Amino acid sequence: MTPFCSHSIRKIARGFLFFGLLLSFSCHTTSEQELFLTRGDLKAPEIRAGKIFLASHTGDHSKDTPEILLLMKSLIDDTISKDFSKLPERVAPKDGLLLDLKGTWTREQITKELLKKENYFQTYFFDRELLKKQKNSENVRTVRDLFLLSGGIEAEFYYESLTECELKLRFKDNIELEKELLNPYFKKVQGKWYLHRMF
Numbered sequence: 001m002t003p004f005c006s007h008s009i010r011k012i013a014r015g016f017l018f019f020g021l022l023l024s025f026s027c028h029t030t031s032e033q034e035l036f037l038t039r040g041d042l043k044a045p046e047i048r049a050g051k052i053f054l055a056s057h058t059g060d061h062s063k064d065t066p067e068i069l070l071l072m073k074s075l076i077d078d079t080i081s082k083d084f085s086k087l088p089e090r091v092a093p094k095d096g097l098l099l100d101l102k103g104t105w106t107r108e109q110i111t112k113e114l115l116k117k118e119n120y121f122q123t124y125f126f127d128r129e130l131l132k133k134q135k136n137s138e139n140v141r142t143v144r145d146l147f148l149l150s151g152g153i154e155a156e157f158y159y160e161s162l163t164e165c166e167l168k169l170r171f172k173d174n175i176e177l178e179k180e181l182l183n184p185y186f187k188k189v190q191g192k193w194y195l196h197r198m199f
Contacts, residue, residue, distance in 0.1 A: 042080065042148055043080070044073075044076050044077045044079075044080040044081075044147070045076065045147055045148070045150045045151065045152050045153050045172075046152045046153070047069065047072060047073050047076060047152075047153040047154075047155060048069075048152075048153075048154055048155070049065055049066075049069050049154075049155055049157065050154040050155055050156045050157075050170060051156045051157070052065060052156075052157045052159070053156070053157065053158045053159065054159050055158065055159065055160045055161075056160075056161075057159070057161055057162060059159070059162045061157070061159055061165075064159070064165065064188070064193065065157055067193050068157070068165055068167070068186050068193050069155060071090065071186065071193055071194075071195065072155060072167065072184065074086070074090070075087075075090065075184075075195065075199070076147055076153070079125055079126070079143055079144050079147055080144060080147060080148065082122075082125075082126040082127075082144065084110075084114055084121050084125070085114065087110055087114070087121075087195075088107040088108075088110045088111050088114075089107075090194060090195050091107055091110065091194055091195055091196075092187055092189045092194035092196065093107060093189075094189075095187055095189065095194065095196055096109075097110060097195060097196065097197070097198060098185070098196060098197040098198065099120070099198050100124075100182065100198070102120065118130055124142060124143065125142055125143040125144055126142055126143075126144050127142065128140060128141070128142050128145060141177070141180060143181065143199065146177050146180055146181055149171075149173065149174045149177055150169075150171040150172060150173060150174065150177070151171060151172040151173025151174065152171075152172035152173070153169050153170065153171060153172070154169075154170040154172070155167045155168070155169055155170070156168040156170060162188070163187060163188035163189075164185070164186070164187055164188070164196075165185070165186045165188075165193075166183050166184070166185045166186075167183055167184050167185075167186070167199075168183055169181055169183070169184070169199065181199050182197065182198065182199050183197070183199070184197060184198065184199040185197035
């Protein structure tokens with residue numbers, strides 16, 4: 001065998017070994033995540049305020065930021081405890097809540113949906129088994145799963161006006177999972193902040 005062939009075979013073998021290790025690591029990580037999510041002692045991740053950006057306006061948001069952060073913390077806590085019973089009151093009475101492909105829902109529609117057994121929120125936010133069935137795939141994560149795998153969240157605030165704010169949720173761990181969430185959007189109505197677009 002020529003030295004060139006021997007060298008090429010070693011390179012190919014190293015490539016296969018690297019690929020095998022990568023695949024093994026990937027599967028190991030996924031199974032570790034699955035195992036972690038089945039634990040019964042899981043707590044809501046910490047959330048803190050990150051950078052604050054103002055778009056085309058000037059204003060003092062020193063009181064707004066803590067209020068929105070507290071609202072977001074409550075929403076995360078509700079997601080982890082699988083209880084959206086307070087969700088309707090976190091939505092502005094007239095503006096409603098924008099849900100991914102479902103359009104805008106009023107408080108009444110949200111309340112009605114929550115009464116159904118295998119409802120939209122149960123499927124996409126809480127119950128992985130329902131989501132697997134819905135998507136016909138094993139490779140799915142609920143919003144609850146994403147929060148639990150975040151290792152902690154830093155919220156970046158993008159104030160588009162004095163009464164509108166979008167959050168970008170940055171994960172401490174598993175950063176690649178951030179993109180599976182929508183950016184939540186909040187509106188200030190009569191001096192109070194409400195959730196306008198779901199995460």
